[in-house]
Amino acid sequence: MTASFVTRKTCRLCHSDKLTIGLPMQPTPIGDNYLTAAALQSREEIFNLDLYLCEACGQVQLRDVVSPELLYPAFPYVTSVSVGLPEHFRKFAGDLMGEQGIAAGSFVVEIGSNEGPMLRAFKERGCRILGIEPAAEIARAATAAGVPTLPRYFTPELAREVRAEHGHATVIAANNVLANIDDLDAVMEGFKLLLARDGILVLETSYWRDVVGKGLIDTIYHEHISYFSVAPLHAFFHRHGMQLIDSQWNSNKGGSIRLTVQWSGGTRAVNPSVARQIALEQREKIHALATLAAGRRRLNELTGQLQTALGDFQRAGKSVTGYGASVGTTTMLYELKLGSLVKELFDDNTRKHGKFSPGLHLPCVPAGNLDASRPDYVVVFAWRYLEQIQKKHPRYGPGRGHYVLPLPELKII
Ligand SMILES: [Zn+2]
Incomplete structure (x- = not known):
């Protein structure tokens, strides 16, 4: 039997061992594990939910990582209809292609693509698309609906396979995915194997400044092992030979940041938004105990x-x-x-x-x-x-x- 959780000793972003408990939380069972009447008698394991601060880079994180088998049981797939979303994605795809000079015909890959509404918007604009979605039934439904989707986890091995079959990607997007992944170095490795020299990563994640500033405790649970902000990520990308070139805030999930990243020394200029956001984080001391x-x-x-x-x-x-x-x-x-x-x-x-x-x-x-x-x-x-x-x-x-x-x-x- 494998352990139900593992405890990290080092920071997920910079590998420093200077992890200090900063915001102790009540331990809870797995938050989405709602029980049938028959299951009420069975023992429920309680897991630590304390937030630790890396005093080296400022990253806030859980140390205990609950086993994915326990966190992500296979639920039957129910189609969701989110009114208004397609329009939002159409605008996103149009803006991104215009601002970052992404030509029609480019290859766009999304990690955690779900039913594929975002990729569909890129397809409408003439891009080649591929979704990567580990929930097998969702991946199957997306493929059947015209968004080719691999039912796999994104790993360096998969990145190699995709590159061999489709070539390098000009855009790799991952929305609300990074916070759930323990081994971020492996994900970066995969991105780097797949990303074209003139390509960009587009990442969206909930923002620590909002979580701590507004007390958004409903965003703190065991699936979310990272609580990101711009300064620690800026250093993380740099260590990987990548460069953060844009940072935009939006109101998704109570406060999120959308980050754009290119290869270090890439052709795109760094938007002043990056320095501005890092200065704001320093001024507000969001990485202070x-x-x-x-x-x-x-x-x-x-x-x-x-x-x-x-x-x-x-x-x-x-x-x-x-x-x-x-x-x-x-x-x-x-x-x-x-x-x-x-x-x-x-x-x-x-x-x-x-x-x-x-x-x-x-x-x-x-x-x-x-x-x-x-x-x-x-x-x-x-x-x-x-x-x-x-x-x-x-x-x-x-x-x-x-x-x-x-x-x-x-x-x-
Ligand atoms: Zn760190």
Whole structure:
């Protein structure tokens, strides 16, 4: 039997052993492992979720890496329809090709390509495309729908195979992928084997400055082993003979950065955005232990406020439920100590219905029940989607019940 997790001794980006615990978190079970009634009796393993700071390069990271077999069980594939996404990707593909001089006919590869909406946008503009997506059923569906996709993990070996068959890639994209990968040197090795001399990497990942600045604890869970920022990545790319040439912030996932990288000494000019973002990170000291400690204090305050408010409601005989049964909900329930204060979790995802939350075993019920059961208070764990939730439940709200927003600060409406 293999171990359920391994503990790293060195920084994932720079290999320094100066890893210091900076923001201790409540340990939790695997956050998305919602349980059937039959599984409630089985033992659930709890894993460390403390955030460590590399005092050499500033990278924030988990040290314990939970085994991928436990983190990524094969769920049955359900087609998702995300309205508006294709338009977003069309604009992205158009902008990137214009700004970075990517010609039609170029070869574009995406790691973690999912159903392939982004690649489809490049195909529309005349590019050759290839997706790499380890979830086999999704890869099969994408291929059938016109986005050729390999059901594989991206490794240096795979990069060699792709290069042999298709030639070098002019664009390699990886969105929300790097934070989940332990061996980033191997991924870089693969990128370098596949990337053309005039090619670019386009990477998007959630941004540590937003996580610590806004207390976005729902982005902290075991799949996310890295919490990236620009300065540590700039040094990491440099060590690999690559050069960060652009850094743009966007609001995805509460705050993300999109980075563009070329070979060191490449023909593209370095955008001032890179120096500007690194200067901002230094000015705000987002890589300082004191900043992580302040983040911890802020969480303690929020936990205290929620305990007081929800405790009062409970003592007054009011009903309190939750909305949203995601991986981030588990972190929030543990961190904010809400397990005994929230009765059940509403969620739209039919896969969650009839199941129980990891560790704390709160029952998950259809979100449609909200209007009928009309609890006095609903803690919105899916706090980013409050507007959509309010629209979906026009009969709940003022006069009938209250939404409790736990993040980014406590708000009762
Ligand atoms: Zn480091």
